[in-house]
Amino acid sequence: MKQESIGNQQHTEFAWYAGSDALSAFEIDxxxxxxxxxxxxxxxxxxxxxxNEFKKAVWAWQKVALVTLTCFMLxxxxxxxxxxxxxxxxxxSGGKSELFKVFVKELVPITPGKGTFPRSFQMGSTTxxxxxxxxxxxxxxxxxxxxxxxxxxxxxxxxxxxxxSRWGGPRNSAEMFDWKTAREFCVKLTDELRKAKLIAxxxxxRLPSEAEWEYCCRAGTNTEYSFGxxxxxxxxxxxxxxxxxxxxxxxxxxxxxDPPVGALKPTxxxxxxxxxxxxxxxxxxxxxxxxxxxxDGSVWxxxxxxxxxxxxxxxxxDRFEQLRSAFRNRVTATTVSPALGLRxxxxxxxxxxx
Numbered sequence: 001m002k003q004e005s006i007g008n009q010q011h012t013e014f015a016w017y018a019g020s021d022a023l024s025a026f027e028i029d030x031x032x033x034x035x036x037x038x039x040x041x042x043x044x045x046x047x048x049x050x051x052n053e054f055k056k057a058v059w060a061w062q063k064v065a066l067v068t069l070t071c072f073m074l075x076x077x078x079x080x081x082x083x084x085x086x087x088x089x090x091x092x093s094g095g096k097s098e099l100f101k102v103f104v105k106e107l108v109p110i111t112p113g114k115g116t117f118p119r120s121f122q123m124g125s126t127t128x129x130x131x132x133x134x135x136x137x138x139x140x141x142x143x144x145x146x147x148x149x150x151x152x153x154x155x156x157x158x159x160x161x162x163x164x165s166r167w168g169g170p171r172n173s174a175e176m177f178d179w180k181t182a183r184e185f186c187v188k189l190t191d192e193l194r195k196a197k198l199i200a201x202x203x204x205x206r207l208p209s210e211a212e213w214e215y216c217c218r219a220g221t222n223t224e225y226s227f228g229x230x231x232x233x234x235x236x237x238x239x240x241x242x243x244x245x246x247x248x249x250x251x252x253x254x255x256x257x258d259p260p261v262g263a264l265k266p267t268x269x270x271x272x273x274x275x276x277x278x279x280x281x282x283x284x285x286x287x288x289x290x291x292x293x294x295x296d297g298s299v300w301x302x303x304x305x306x307x308x309x310x311x312x313x314x315x316x317x318d319r320f321e322q323l324r325s326a327f328r329n330r331v332t333a334t335t336v337s338p339a340l341g342l343r344x345x346x347x348x349x350x351x352x353x354x
């Protein structure tokens with residue numbers, strides 16, 4: 001990935017190169033010239049004769065080289081493979097429609113109190129930062145659908161008409177936009193999906209509440225991570241976290257990778273990149289602790305003034321401690337970063353919102 005300077009982190013950018021078997025124009029010319037220079041002089045024949053024959057041979061091979069190169073150039077312009085052809089924009093050939101269908105198909109139904117989904121969970125941590133306390137019981141009040149993945153760049157561009165992301169890739173997570181823009185994306189996507197009749201008129205796409213986010217990240221567990229308490233194997237040092245490596249992109253394994261969403265293991269509920277890859281915006285404004293936090297899974301109040309907002313999950317720029325299920329962080333609502341994106345929820349519109 002990635003790696004570029006963010007804060008005090010050191011990051012390096014990587015580029016792909018053509019395979020070693022690709023023949024360049026210079027290599028083609030060299031092979032042809034080699035063939036044209038195979039004549040030898042003998043004492044019994046005039047030097048001029050051989051020089052004339054040599055010139056003829058070189059001229060003939062030069063013509064062959066010119067024709068060959070011209071053919072290669074024409075073929076290269078007319079016989080691009082499917083992988084080499086420029087990708088159609090999302091608006092072409094029904095591309096937007098297909099992206100919207102994929103998005104809806106990838107939503108994961110979350111049904112608190114049914115099946116493997118507990119009605120309640122303990123939110124926060126007794127061993128983490130002060131902002132993660134006090135631990136409190138949250139009883140989820142409604143069903144909803146959580147995006148299996150962070151919003152990818154092809155979907156973001158289809159909805160917003162642009163792709164501001166620093167690390168380009170159609171199925172890479174979208175980044176480089178602020179909290180207001182993330183909310184605008186959800187509103188526009190809601191409108192598009194309603195028009196396409198892919199969601200009902202009383203359903204919407206929105207940011208998850210902070211409680212919904214942690215409920216989904218924990219996936220029925222009460223451990224530090226959705227896979228257990230320990231991110232490191234014996235012998236891991238500093239930022240190494242070889243257990244976490246299987247589930248999350250973090251500063252210990254991100255260098256040299258620029259992955260699509262869902263490249264690593266999911267949570268027990270089939271949600272990918274809940275730990276790491278990008279920080280994810282949620283709907284809640286920031287509070288310094290959970291004192292007096294709501295217990296029904298709803299968004300905690302409305303943002304006022306320059307109040308910061310909550311982001312969750314940690315990112316490829318962060319150490320493993322910041323990727324815990326309970327870890328929370330705050331940013332200004334205008335923060336833009338290549339380590340910050342979003343994940344969406346589909347839910348019924350609350351009656352008060354109609």
